[in-house]
Amino acid sequence: EPEVTQTPSHQVTQMGQEVILRCVPISNHLYFYWYRQILGQKVEFLVSFYNNEISEKSEIFDDQFSVERPDGSNFTLKIRSTKLEDSAMYFCASSGLTVDQPQHFGDGTRLSIL
Amino acid sequence: GQQVMQIPQYQHVQEGEDFTTYCNSSTTLSNIQWYKQRPGGHPVFLIQLVKSGEVKKQKRLTFQFGEAKKNSSLHITATQTTDVGTYFCAGVTDKLIFGTGTRLQVFP
Structure with a gap:
């Protein structure tokens, strides 16, 4: 079954640094999302x-x-100048043809800001 | 802004007991989705309800959408240890708004 994949699984970053979280949505999906879970x-x-x-x-x-969707497959979330309160699990999700269709979630990236 | 609340926040049951979580939206929804998140995992889609008053069943799980399309419930009959996790409703308007979740713990 197609999956949403996210990298890295865990990111540790110093406060104030920029971080990019990466996602590859399911290939024929049209809607992409980012969620956060503290x-x-x-x-x-x-x-x-x-x-x-x-x-x-x-x-x-x-x-x-x-x-950003820099190419036909990747979907990225960039956080500039990270803060301590940005520490959380970040989930990428994608859904098919309309916004109310079920969303498929990746395994998440755990972001830890030091 | 739009809010989706769930009660209870936590529920501990003995294996074999029933479990219900209730979901209430501050606004009318076009549809409602339910997700399950196992500890350390990601949300996994369970079901979607679209029609007012709709009831759907998946084995021991029964999902209901209220007549006013502002509330919903999930009932699990005879819980098993595999039911452990957090159950989220998610209301759909122009985006998906997750409820606060109910964490279910099942003791053998």
Whole structure:
């Protein structure tokens, strides 16, 4: 069965550094998402991406965040100048033809900011 | 902003007992999805409900969507240790908003 893959599985970064989280969505999916989950808390929506542009973003997704689809397969989340409170699990997800179709999640990247 | 709340936050049951989690949205939803997240894992899609008053079953799991399309429930009959995890509802409007989740622990 097709999977969403994320790399790295764990990223440790010094506060203030930039970090790029990478995702390869399922190949025939059109909608891509990033979510954040602080340890023990709920999954929080960050951003959705369709047709090479952001379609929705939450208030968490401020100017320090950006997303990009640099080629036909990768979908990246960049965090500039990381803060301690950015420490969380970051999940990438993709869904098929419409925004209300089930989302398929990757295994996540655990981001630890020191 | 739109909020999706779930109760209870935690539930500990003895294996064989039933379990129910309730989900309430502050706004009317176009549909609702349910996901299960095992400890240390990622959310996995379980089911989607679209119609007002819809009820769907998956083996021991029964999902219900309220008449007003603002609430939903998941009921598990005769829980097993494999049911352990956090159950999230996710309301769909123009994006997917996850509920606060109910963490289920099942004791053998």
